Amino acid sequence: MQDNAVPRETVASLVDGTITWKRAKELVRLPVKDADRFWKYLDVLQSRVFWKEKILLRVSEHLYIVAKGRERLIKCDCGHEFGDYRVNWKLGSRVRVRRTREDMKKVFPVEVAMPDVERAELREYYCPGCLSLLSVETAPVGQLPVFEVLPDLDTFYRDWLGKPLPDESPDWFQDRTCELTGQWARED
Amino acid sequence: MATSRKRRCIIALDAGGTMTDTFLVGEHGEFVLGKALTNHTTEALSYGSSVEDAASYWDMTGREVHEKAISSVYTGTTMLNILLTQSGSKVGLLITRGMRDLPYVERGLTWLGLTYEEIPRQMLHEHTPPLVHPKLIREVTERTSVGSYYMGHHYMPGQVIFPMREDDGVRGVNELLDQGVEYIGILFLGSYVNPSHELRAAKIARDIVAGRGLETPVAASCEVCPLARESQRLKTLLIQCYVTKVGSEQLFEVEQRAKGYGYRWDLLTLLSYGAVANIRHPRLVEAIVSGPTGGMLGGQAVAKALGNANLVCADLGGTSWDVGLVIDNMLPVNKDPNFANHRLRIPMVDINSIGAGTGTAIRVEPKTKRITLGPDSAGSRIGTCYDYPEITVGDIDLVLGYLNPDYFLGGKVKVSRERALEALTERLARPMGQDVFEASEKVLDLLHSDMTDCINSILSSRGLNPLEFNLIVYGGSGPMHMWGVDRRVKFGGILTVPWAAAFSAFGVASADYFHRYDKAVTCLIAPGMPDEHKVFMGMGLNQAWEELENRAYQEMEAEGIPRDRVSFRYGVAASYIGQLHTWESAIPSGRVNTAADVDNIVAAFEKTYATIYPAAARFPNGHQVAEVYLEAVVPRTKPELASYPLKGRTPSKKAFKGDRKAYMDGRWMPFQTWEMDLLEPGNRVEGPAVIEHPMTTLVVPPRNYVELDEHKFVWFREK
């Protein structure tokens, strides 16, 4: 087969948004994707953060699942740690809620198209460390914050990448979010 | 060659992306070919050197042939290149208020040019360049009704709803000129039914331009393309504004070059619908021709010579397989052609293209064994045998022994069979789990089936039967693969020509001189309509034709052609009432005076429709004529195809070049190789054989033979 290797610089330019449209199209058109993309990607990402914990997966622009001791944590590139990745990281963020038209139109400048303020609030989730905006959702009161992704890391590394993680365990693929709210309730 | 010095001749050039071909033909049909590298910055130069090259075969100079020339036709690539390199004029646009973003959003047609598999890949959708900067668009308050399907029950076509605000126009034009625009285009909604607003705006613009002592050209969409569909009409207008200024400058430079050589006439160029016209043609956007048009015209000439009016023309080059039709000696046109991913509204010779050429890259997915051809192509880089990274059809032609590694472009280009064999073994044979030659032949089979489907679809979409057609195959690689098509579909006859590689230039030489005009009309013929109503409807058509005739006379006169040399061909684009697409039929006369004349138009439509569609598609609910067209034709001296005395069946010894092993139908066998230019009319070459020419190669399988007729047409036949 023709060699589809995509150089590290290209992956870096994708991450930085500096890639040319022409080159991006070439990547889309690769008849067979470069199999080692994930490793190059991790390598680029790891080189961009000042901290040392090993990145296992990128889950958002700023957020990574990292291996730290026995734990697998959600960590922001600013260094802030959100805790166990099995708990929706939004519960470790700072939340700003917009409920009024006044508040809403600052981010929906075409007022007539703004979300339905009677039924919905707009939730913005910030990183407590760097105050980057990590996620935004329109939601009626009571909606559980969307748990964007709970990866099946063991299966991914073992079966899909062929490089099992040292600390495999069935517990890793469990949503632990409600355990935290339970704890909050008890503490009040 | 003493006689040649006296001969009158026709010069025809087809400038392609890489080469500029000259076809130089004398009054007895004798011809020579010339080639030169296309000079994209100054085409006048490559024009000169290409003609010189051709002339040299007659021991003549460029000056000598130009002095003898009765016409010189040149079709270049300038305008396409301007479009692709975005190096056109600074365009200003006046448009109906509220429509300023039309050039940008362009109807959302962001997938034109993508393949079947790519179309759902929406990350690949992208807009074409807008051709006019957002800051150079001015809006004008005005609205005209386009009329409606419900006719008298609501607004009539062309009814003015909001009169034009002239000061919008005046201000707009001044602001645009202040910003130094080089061309002003004007498009208003509905101008194809009532051009008054556009024409008024054009008048205003032209006066202001003149008042400022400028020469900025102004074009209204109704002058360029008086047809419905604002978005396509706008594209057509914008391209007229964007490319034709520079385009015509190039053409005039070429004309200067020709006159410098002692050429005494106006230079002619090729139009998209397959005519030649003076380079002073007012709608030079129509000179945007897609590459294969020249070849189609060649086909038209061959069809005449053969006395069979129906011909399928197929051109196989490095990157594509282009197929078109000659029906009753005419070239059907497509009025919504896509050009460089813009959807236009000009008549363009209808051509089906697929990305299958000898440069087409081949890939095999090892897991699923999916084989893909293209979309990318090596083009002039041939394949791994030369310097392209992917394996290609060219590699296969070489490895199977069809292509002579030492005679590519007459030996000018060295290709490596070893490299190709290695690459094919590695990337094709291994994943397919087959012997490399077997695998290679299978891929050719795939290519040939693709090429055949392309021909079938263009025939069946018109309900036509291949047996009533001859097939001519040309282009640098056509003769090498025509056998693949011959095995899949039976035609009346299959042929090629020795000059297959320069067939387009030949076509350019033999084109008719005419202008085509299309005009939208409103003419509904309800079932059981009383005769007087029919006649009334007919009057509308007459009016349209008259208008077009006068326009034609004026434009022809401007090109120095007196009325008495102009004759007309008429036609309509009709449909059942309600249908949005129309089908063209030629009709004998451009005047409709009786109800019977109207019925004849309906009958002509029904005939066309019935050949295409099964009975289930008929819909006896009345008819409408949506557009009429007029072709204003001027007689033009065209090269007659020379006919030579027939020699014996057996070719002369000097033509024979020895045997070469080639692989076909699963086995290696000796193919006799011959030199194309040394074969003579009447000669017959038995397969298995390979007939070589510096610019092309003809492959003849064991079960076939070829025969040269008195025109040196090479007929491909079965033993």
Add this chain to the structure above:
Amino acid sequence: MGIAFGGKTLKDAVANAETLFKETGHIYGLRTLPLVEEDPAKFMKFQMRLVAACVAARSTARYITANPMALLMEELQFMLAVPEGDLAASSYGLIGHLQSAPFIIRAMASLDFEENPGIRPGDIFSCNDTRYGAPHNADCFTTIPVFYDGELVAWTMGMSHISDVGAIQAGGLGTMSVDAFTDGFIYPPTKSGEDFRLHRWWELHWERRTRTGIFNVMDEKMRATGAIILHDKVLEVVKEFGADYFRQGLKEMLERERRVMVGRIISQMVPGKYGYQAYQVVQYKGIMKSLFPFADRDWLLSYPCATTITGEGTFHMDLEGVCSEDTFYANCYEPALRMVSSIGCWPSFAYSSTLNTALQYVTDWKLPPGSMFNPQNPHAATLTGLMEGSAYLYMFMCVSALAKFARGYLEEVLPQAASGPGQAMHGVFADGTPWAGGDWPYVCAGGGPPQPFRDGAPWTFGGPNPQSDSGEIEVSEFVQPPILYLGRSIIPNYCGHGKYRSGVGVGGVQLILEPGQRLVMNSSIASGGGMGMPSHGLAGGYPEPGDVVMWVHDTNLKEIVRGGGTYPRDIVELLQWVNDGRLKAGKIDVYNRFTPSVECGDGDIFAIGAGAQLGWGDVLERDPLLVEQDVDRGWITKDVARGLYGVVLQGGKVNQAATSQLRQTMKVQRKAESVEARDWWKEERQLIAGKEMHTDVSNMYADLLRYPGFAGRFKSFWQLDEDYALQQIRG
């Protein structure tokens, strides 16, 4: 003696196919692909011939139509199915819709059509009934069996979206329907023709039961013709390759395509559970009152999805938490859900060199019985239910986006949100002539989504159909004369904002012009009724601004323009003009969701804003130069550049120093304006415990709490008592 291979009945053949997949996990139990293995090139040729046949059938037949949606907006499709129903090849066009075809064919099998009315060469079968596989009754399927030596070897099908279905509202996307009897013209699988000719009585049904009879008859002819053309071409291929090769070949195409998809998922995504949420609002209160009192209420509809990308490389969707079926237009059956959601699979992993339905073997759905996507009432209204199913189209796009982002294939990331209202109308001209029409420019072309490295562009994206095409105004006006375009343009600031913004939305303003005796319009929007579909942006980007449809009644616009003035060009200008009094106006109806039927008079103005998408990433991280460029183009206004993006422009150029300073201050503001999640949780919990919610929200939870899975999650997240419950209120 059945018509399927080996004398099997069609019914048995279908049952057999289902068992084989269950037992082996391979389509038709094909553990190996002998034809592919033996001779890949011959097989490829076989496949290409069939695809070419479908494409050719489409490019020939489409011209027969009288319907702009079919001719200019490409809303039609021609398909080839195996006897058991799976689609092996197709033209492009409305490619999502091919997912419905297998259901229709299997319905004919299970209904014993083989016995009665019989399935014979030359028969034509038509169906638009959602219960038997059609997505909604505007999508009409026309099917022709292909026989060879007395054996049913394949089916050819044509489908297209028609402009009016004869429902209580005009058009094909009405939203005022309480049951199947107000849905309009619904026909279960029907033998509509024989000997390759449509029955005359069938044409009469179209003429009597729909408002655009002639258009619809033309469209039926177009579908039948294409299917006939394809039928003939398919027979040629059968003859060329032999029936055995053909029979086996189609099945190997399907199994191979399944493997290709699974391969893409495993090599480009990440397994795990992915979250997604969308909403819709239905407002019937006051509208249904006297005629359908039982439906006289509003609903907030929740469209959650717990998506699992399994270790086997398949998608599993659990829809528990979706609302119950009810007396609204929005119910739909599994085929519709699969059809519309599949559109979200094509760009990222289902694209193919032979469009097919192998996808159905790569995706499986948990649809709670009694929920709106698995209605138990046989007469549930499904008029535009598939629009609701489209929530899961965007789910596929957003989930694939996250999965490919995590895996590092950023060039493949393409998170789309819903967009695009369709409009429909019917009326009576002054002289008493009735007419009807519909238009879809904003459904057929929408803004492009952002990617994690570039902005989206306006009008690059086709919602239902990858061949985005908004058609031509001059053609729309020709078939809808009283609706005159005053503008169709890009609306500044109208996009999902973020580090990378979506394509800027486009809108239109149209003047109602002498409609005569009557003109009634309606419009339908998929974009979440002001709640978002999806209801979130990605990676910190803002959600998409909703679509807008409005009518400004009784304006004096004609006078203004005829008096030498001019007209507003988009929704924003229009509202400004009204507010600052430049334009006199009576009643103003603004909708961010489906509209009821609105009666319009001369001088009214109809306006739409559509095609904005969600944003990607933090607005404060947007390259100031991109903002500068947007302002220069007039796509973003200066105040928004400053207020939202924190970019300070001077003389149109970025002031870098001032910009980074402003952005710092804005981050500080963020801290001041936000609270710790824990405090937010406490506060929100109070509201829920105290049941302080909008009636629609409370009604929604009252319904959802009946589903144990949802109730469990909800109560444990908010730590509510086991007996926490809400009452349905008709308030």
